[in-house]
Amino acid sequence: MSIAKLYSRALSGMRAPQIVVEVHVASGLPSFSIVGLPDTEIKESRDRIRSAIQNSGFDFPARRITVNLAPADLPKDSSRYDLPIAMGILFASALVKTRQNLEEFEFAGELALDGALRPIKGALAISYGISQSKRQLILPAQSAEEAALVEDIQIRAANSLQDVVAHFTTPQELPIITIANITKQISNFEDNKDGFQQVKGQLSTKKALEIAAAGRHSVLMIGNPGCGKSMLASRITGILPSLNTEQAIASASLQSLSTQGFQLNDWAKVPFRNPHHSTSGVALVGGGSNPKPGEISLAHNGVLFLDELPEFDRKVLEVLREPLEAKKISIARANHRVEYLADFQLIAAMNPCPCGYAGHPQQSCTCSVEQINRYRAKISGPLLDRIDIVVDVPSLNTNELQQLPNGESSELIKQRVINARKIQLQRQNKLNYELTNDEIELYCALDDKAKTLMQQIIDRNSLSARGYYRQLKLARTIADLAESDVINSAHLALASQYKRNI
Incomplete structure (x- = not known):
């Protein structure tokens, strides 16, 4: 055949639109051109493919x-098209004759100069x-393992271009990778399994975090330096239920799109992201010339x-205000728009003042009232309105x-959280933080x-209005932890203590 048609995939946010790779080999002066809105990385692949x-x-x-x-019209980037282009050249030039139907396969993989496949x-x-x-998906062996975490799809692993050619020309087929093959590689080790037991005192703060975990409410902890805010926050994943399969796949998919990539040992673990305060807006919410998910998306189904x-x-x-409500983030570029999931639980911490010692039992604060007000004013009213629990962490x-x-x-604590969430799912088929205003009137x-x-x-x-409905959702969670069908005055009073200004 002088024309070969193979299939691959682009990545546009969370979507993976199909790409048809058409290769035509014709008589004429030797040349090698790639069209169809490729970026520089794809154009540079010509020499790589030739050598491979x-x-x-x-x-x-x-x-x-x-x-x-x-x-x-769809922008295309990445070296994942190396493999389908190389196979297309071999098929179109009749250097290789396939024994199988190409319509049943999709290809993705980067080629090394020696023909090896890179992840x-x-x-x-x-x-x-x-x-x-x-369709069956042919991938580099190092990438096939994570791809196999998605059920009901056949993933075939190859180490080189020669392996892929052999699959189509000989009885020697590429191995199928399934989740059963890689389960033994996934560690069941749980970080901070006994984390809260190691925290002495701080009963009110731990209770606030338990309530937050039960209903996935956002939290702001205020306390002096060294009182345990960061330590408590880092241990909250130990009281959160493990991710179900659907949640784990969504979170892992976002991680696989990031610069760091996805690690098998992170499978089904609740994400915990802790960006530094010097983080830029693009790093936090995502973006760039070739958009990548930011910290809020990498914390999807977990904690930021x-x-x-x-x-x-x-x-x-x-920029956190929109995703805190919408649970996703849209990033617009001149020629396309991408969307990433960003359903995260916000846990934040701060000092009470610039020097950090306002209200400390032993050390004196050196800040003026004006300095304290200016410091706290850095957190806007609309953002604070989206935080359900504000709790003071005392110094011991x-x-x-x-x-x-x-x-x-x-x-x-985790068992109480799981029980409260079970009550919520049985009552309304969703957690309390997801309730709409109409549902709040019905269930709260x-x-x-x-x-x-x-x-x-x-x-x-x-x-x-937002504060009113958020307070009702918080009171509903407190009642669920107490296994109460109706919100009473004690539940509401506790919720009102948490829902306050700073």
Whole structure:
């Protein structure tokens, strides 16, 4: 055949649109051109592909080679097209004759100069995107393992271009990689399994984090340096339920799109992201000339911990407002738009003042009232309105710490969290943080005393509509932990203590 048609995938946010790789080998002066809106990385692949074919034992055709990546209006990047282009050249030039139907396969992989296949970014996202196509996916062996985490899709692993050619020309087929093959490689080790037991005291803060975990509410902890804010935040994943398969695939797909890539040992573990306060807006929410997911997307289905919250640039913090509500982030570029999931639980921490010692039992604060107000004003009202729990973390001296017993184990708290979430799912088929305003009116019923208290809270605190509904959701979670069908005044009073200004 002088024309070969193979299939591959592009990556556009969380989507993996199909790409048809058409290769035409014709008579004429030797040339090799790639069309279809390729970026520089793809254009540079021509020399790589030529060397890989020659070093795999084949003659590179001294003819006019045209490669079209369709659809032409979709931007294409990455070296994942090396493999389908090379195979297309071999088929179109009749150097290789296939024994199988090419319509049943998709290809992705980067070629080394010697013909070896190198791993690619986004393999899991690609397999997640094509799970409905019923085609088999041929990938480099190092990428096939993560791609196989998606069920109901056949992943075949290859180490070189020669291996792929042999699959189509001889009875020697590429091995199929399944999740059963790699389960033994996935570590079941859980970080911070007994983390909360190691934290002495701080009962009120640990209770606030338990409530936050049960309903996936956002939290802001305020306390002096060294009081344990960061330590408590880092241990919250120990009381969160493990991810189910659907959540694990979505989170792993986002990680596979990132610069760091996805590690098998992170499978099904609750993500915990802790960006530094010097992080830029692009690094936090995602973007770039070739958009990549940011920290909020890498924390999807997990926790985003922002330590030293007022030290973040205010413009950076303001970009959190949309994804906190929408649970996703849209990034627009001149020629395309991508969307990433960003359903994260925000846990933040800050000092009470610039010097950090306002309210400290032993050290004096050196800040003026004006400095304290200016410091706290770095967190805007709209962002604070989206934080459900504001809790003070007290400082404990060494003598107090030595006398206090160990706290409850993370496993014991986790069981209460799981039980509360089970109640929520049975009642409304979603967690409390996901409730719409109409659903809040339906599921967050107040008893008579609680209704009276709610009116007093509204009058006293001048709650916004968002603040009102968020307080009801928080009270609903407190009631669920107490296994109460109705929100009473005690549940609402505790919720109102947490929902406050700074």
